[in-house]
Each structure stands twice: as structure tokens, then as C-alpha cells.
Amino acid sequence: MRNALLILTVFGLTLGVASCGACDEASVDVIKADQPILAIPSEPGKPFTSVIIDASGLNLERCMSPKIRRADGSEVWGTVKVDTEFVEDHGLVAYATSMDDAKKNPRCGLNPMIIKAASIAGGKFGSDPAILNPDADLLVAENAKGGFLEKFNVIFVKDGGPRKP
Secondary structure, three states, X not given: OXXXXXXXXXXXXXXXXXXXXOOOOOOOEEEOOXXXXXXXXXXXXXXXXXXXXEXXXXXXXXXXXXXEEEOOXXXXXXXXXXXXXXXXHHOOXXXXXXXXXXXXXXXXXXXXXXXXXXXXXXXXXOOEEEEOHHHHHHHHHHHHHHOOOOOOOEEEEOOOOOOOO
């Protein structure tokens, strides 16, 4: 694999994604001068009921064991103990092809936390959305209030249509 540097602009933010042959394929380096929090905290007394990770436009792929990662590729959530039958019947996360569909999903509840993915990690499978570090910190703090991650109330919004080879 050749060294590469890709500069992306997402929501007016400039992202640099670096990769190299020596890097762990699951890691993603997002270089930012300014990392504003895209997600907003819950209102007092109204904890979030779920998290919706909007990975539309990023070619997210489905998988049996997806993870939510930080910009550096480290895991925020996803390595969990769960009944095999639950995973077979429901999956660790639900997938939707639009924000509207995500909000209609039974896992959503009345007060979802919405985070825009900054990039995709997960090595050659591209199955893990990576979120900005401030958003990751907020996700962990909000989960401590509502426990929605432990209930698998996680929805990924991905592009619709057939899988790409």
C-alpha cells in the first residue's frame, strides 16, 4: 500500500486522512485544527434514548460486529458481551438508509442523540463509523445518564442501494 494523504471537506471542516502500509488497517487519522462538537448534550432530565450515527455519503458497509470508533481508530463502543441469538435476530446495531427511517426504528425512542460520522474505519471492510473525539466523549458521558448503548439502541445511517465490490 502506498502512503497517501487525502484532504476532505465535510460540513465546512477540513479533514486530513493519512494512511500508510505500516498503519493498523482499522485506524483512521483525522487531523483537524479545530474540532467542534457536532452533537449536542441532552436536556436536563431528558436523557438520550439511543444514538444515531449518520454515516451517509461515506460508503459504510454492514457487518456482524460493527464498532463506533474515535478519529484515531480507537474503539468507543462495540466489543460487548451479547447473546448470539440476539445478534442473529437483531444485530448489534440497526441500519437505516435515511435519517427519517432511523427515527422510525423501534430502537430510536423519543430522544435520539445524533452524531455525524467524520470518516469510516474497520480496515478493508469499512464497517465502523469514526466520530470526532469531542463527540465520542459526549457519547460516553450521555450513555452514563441513559444506558442506551447497553440496550443496543444504536442505529447507523448508511447509503442505500446495492453493495459495492
